Amino acid sequence: MSRLFSRISNALDSKIIGNLHLAISDLDSDGFDAEKCVPAFAAFLREFITWDLTKSPERSQNVLYCFMNYLKxxxxxxxxxxxILKTQKAVAVKVAVERMIEENWTLSHEECREVWKKIKDSKIDKNSENSTENSKILRVSGTPNRFLRTLLLDSMGNSTKFGADFLKELAVVAPFHPLITAETSGTFFLTPHVFSDEYRFRLEIEEFIQxxxxxxxxxxxxxxxxxxxxxxxxxxxxxxxxLRSEDIEPMVDFWLAAIRIFDGFGIGMTDIQEAAKMIEKxxxxxxxxxxxxxxxxxxxxxxxxxxxNCGMEPQIVATIITTFQRGAFSLRSSEFYEELGEFWTLCLKVKYDDVYYSTVFYSAVFALAQAQAVFKVKRELCRAVYREILQPMHRQIVDFKKLKEVEMNKAKSDEELMVLEEKNLGASYFSILTCTYKNAEERILEFIN
Known part of the structure; x- marks a missing residue:
């Protein structure tokens, strides 16, 4: 026995995890009364958790399991x-939490406070599995959900993959978080939460935005x-x-958050078209x-x-303008007519340097102006729109087209020409855009003169 303990002691002195792992493994083949060796194993374990366990995490965990099993x-x-929890020792936290939950041990209120303070002050990587393990023990020890939620959400960082244990913990404190719907469908049982569709909708919106x-x-x-x-x-x-008045701001924020999805991998034109319809809905x-x-x-x-980072902005803006146009003139809505002046002021503030990139926006603006003229709504406003918005836009489009033609003519090689053609893919829509402007101008002049 003394020989084996001497080997463990020497291995601890060497700071070599392989030596320690080998030494403690030999205990299995040598019968001894672990209950009589409590002080020794307690001392060994306390010394071991002072090591940097991140150098060999798997072996370190195995050694921790062995020491804890022998400590009777x-x-x-x-x-x-x-x-271990108070010091937030990397690698050791998972083993400590597993043992505490297995033994039905919990932290006292004061211990929870100390652990929480250490977590917040810790320089440990926030993406580590420690956050999940900490959440487990803090939750069963009575820590309020708002703290656990902060702990888990802060640990997500820029991760795109999340383990099942993390998702289970998140599901307890944030059952309507998008990740729960996205990652857990059919994979494991989650505690059901019974809410009305309306209440659940607002919770989902809030989580989605955040x-x-x-x-x-x-x-x-x-x-x-x-x-x-x-x-x-x-x-x-x-x-x-x-939806009510107080839903306007959350729904706008919901859409601003959702827009970024449509720049993502695997999203097709059909998805974008369906999203555009959903704005109107x-x-x-x-x-x-x-x-x-x-x-x-x-x-x-x-x-x-x-x-x-949002390449879809001109398309979304165009959809908003088109939706306003349909609401105003398809429904002949006085509510829309009253807001038309301010809506045009907002359109005036929208600026894009690349006309080809934002052709859809210009087309939507011209179509709105044409509809206003056709339905003969607010003559003086229509006159101002023509003078302050449409004519400057038309000049910008013409100047932009001339600039691109000059760039194309200056191209000195086929390769350079190919690069310019790729950048100017929207040029094919220029004739359509010009036609849209001419149609709008014709109707506006008929109305205002």
Missing amino acids: NPQILKEICVE FLHPSSPYQKEQARVMLHVFQGICERMMRIEA TSGRFEIQRRPLFLKRFLRKICEVKDS
């Missing part, structure tokens, strides 16, 4: 597990998955009662007097945010 004093073992922030790569790399989540929320929206879920307010807020905010 529950009180001392619990004390050491709590010490999760899909611009710096997260998840919505791009897992775009198909997030599209499924987005569609599920939209389906729920169609089943509930009409979203507007339609508000009562008529609130629809123009939603569209105005949407247009204002998308221009304020100016997300450089």
